[in-house]
Amino acid sequence: MTNPELDRIRFVAGHFNDLQGLRFRVPAGLSALGVAFLTGFAGRGLVLLGAVLLVAAVVLMLGARRYYPSHFGEVEPPREAEILSIYNLAGTSVALADSPRTTPLLRRLLLTMGLAAAVFLAGQSTTPTVVLVEDSIAPQYREVLEAYRPEGSGVVWMKSATPFPLPRTGAGLGQLALVLCGSLFLGLWFWRGRHPAQSCQLALAVPLLGLAAFGTFLEKLISAQGLADQAVRFFLPVVSRPGVALLVCGSALILSGLLDHRQLVRGMGEARG
Amino acid sequence: MSETPFEQIANLDRRIHDPARLAILAALSACERADFLFLQRITGLTKGNLSSHLSKLEEAGLVEIEKRFVGKKTQTLARLSDQGRQTIEGYWKKMEELRESAVRWSPAAMVPA
Numbered sequence: 414m415t416n417p418e419l420d421r422i423r424f425v426a427g428h429f430n431d432l433q434g435l436r437f438r439v440p441a442g443l444s445a446l447g448v449a450f451l452t453g454f455a456g457r458g459l460v461l462l463g464a465v466l467l468v469a470a471v472v473l474m475l476g477a478r479r480y481y482p483s484h485f486g487e488v489e490p491p492r493e494a495e496i497l498s499i500y501n502l503a504g505t506s507v508a509l510a511d512s513p514r515t516t517p518l519l520r521r522l523l524l525t526m527g528l529a530a531a532v533f534l535a536g537q538s539t540t541p542t543v544v545l546v547e548d549s550i551a552p553q554y555r556e557v558l559e560a561y562r563p564e565g566s567g568v569v570w571m572k573s574a575t576p577f578p579l580p581r582t583g584a585g586l587g588q589l590a591l592v593l594c595g596s597l598f599l600g601l602w603f604w605r606g607r608h609p610a611q612s613c614q615l616a617l618a619v620p621l622l623g624l625a626a627f628g629t630f631l632e633k634l635i636s637a638q639g640l641a642d643q644a645v646r647f648f649l650p651v652v653s654r655p656g657v658a659l660l661v662c663g664s665a666l667i668l669s670g671l672l673d674h675r676q677l678v679r680g681m682g683e684a685r686g
Numbered sequence: 687m688s689e690t691p692f693e694q695i696a697n698l699d700r701r702i703h704d705p706a707r708l709a710i711l712a713a714l715s716a717c718e719r720a721d722f723l724f725l726q727r728i729t730g731l732t733k734g735n736l737s738s739h740l741s742k743l744e745e746a747g748l749v750e751i752e753k754r755f756v757g758k759k760t761q762t763l764a765r766l767s768d769q770g771r772q773t774i775e776g777y778w779k780k781m782e783e784l785r786e787s788a789v790r791w792s793p794a795a796m797v798p799a
Contacts, residue, residue, distance in 0.1 A: 419712045422728055427716035429724070486724025487761075488717045682730035 425680040428605060429488040431518055432677040434670030436477040442666030443470035445590075445659045453656015485681055490518070522600040529596030529622075530589065536629045537585060587651075587658030588628040594662040595621030598669060613672050617665045624661070628652030690791060695784060701746045702777050706731055706739050711766065711774045714749065719765035740764060748773055 450463030598618035650657045709729040743749040748770035752763045
């Protein structure tokens with residue numbers, strides 16, 4: 414029995430429940446795509462596609478609940494006696510720890526995502542609101558930003574102007590979705606021990622968090638001298654339209670879930686005799 | 687003269703130092719408990735083999751077996767006992783010490799003074 418084989422056994426046993434990508438993450442991704450098509454884009458065909466994706470998410474989630482136990486068995490995750498002190502916020506950890514359905518990894522992921530959201534909102538409140546007067550909008554941006562023009566106004570808002578707000582504009586909500594999704598993948602990579610096999614999660618986290626940062630500091634980027642228009646134009650739809658942001662997040666969730674499912678299947682042998 | 691690393695390896699606890707039982711204990715050490723199907727899939731053992739090894743580990747007090755009904759089927763669950771958890775952790779520590787000892791060992795150490 415070699416060390417890599419024991420390493421594989423311990424990793425799969427220790428993370429068995431959250432490697433079941435078809436159970437939560439792929440359905441969550443399908444749901445995000447469904448909501449994106451239902452709300453973010455016009456066209457009856459896309460609305461129908463959105464509805465189908467939502468139904469598919471529910472069917473997959475219910476099917477996976479039976480598929481994994483019947484094919485791979487069941488594992489109760491390890492209990493942990495201590496939580497890192499930095500996360501021992503008053504009351505939060507204790508309340509979550511008492512819930513029978515939360516696992517240690519889930520608690521850590523929720524805390525990681527909460528921390529990332531707090532940093533994002535702080536960044537949104539301290540960086541300037543992007544206000545583009547219609548006359549000054551370059552032709553290549555006008556079509557993209559048209560959806561965010563308030564009624565009868567010649568002004569396009571990219572973010573809320575109220576200090577420390579919840580994002581009130583669609584653009585802000587889309588960027589928040591990117592932050593939550595990116596921090597989920599970053600948390601998975603970090604809390605699974607930065608295992609080399611988990612580097613795909615980091616590869617998904619970096620672009621999503623980068624896009625959110627791009628949206629947060631957009632004003633500085635637009636006014637910077639020498640910034641390539643092509644680069645801004647390429648990424649602008651993702652940070653300005655929540656539907657596009659949800660498409661990106663949904664696709665990333667599906668990919669992450671499928672990769673974990675593949676790792677689980679490859680890490681388990683065939684049932685013999 | 688103290689034992690060489692190789693003599694120490696030969697004297698390892700055979701209850702654990704067996705590929706199949708080591709795989710079972712490694713899996714159980716990473717979780718609270720696991721069912722029979724999971725252990726069978728993760729170790730690649732046949733049902734009979736796994737059942738035999740689990741029985742030996744239970745007799746040695748390293749593993750606790752629980753059977754429960756899920757619907758009309760019986761589900762077998764296994765978990766490490768406290769003794770089992772201490773034993774496997776001691777085994778890992780011993781193996782690490784042996785590895786370091788084997789790296790440092792040289793034939794010159796065998797020559798009597």
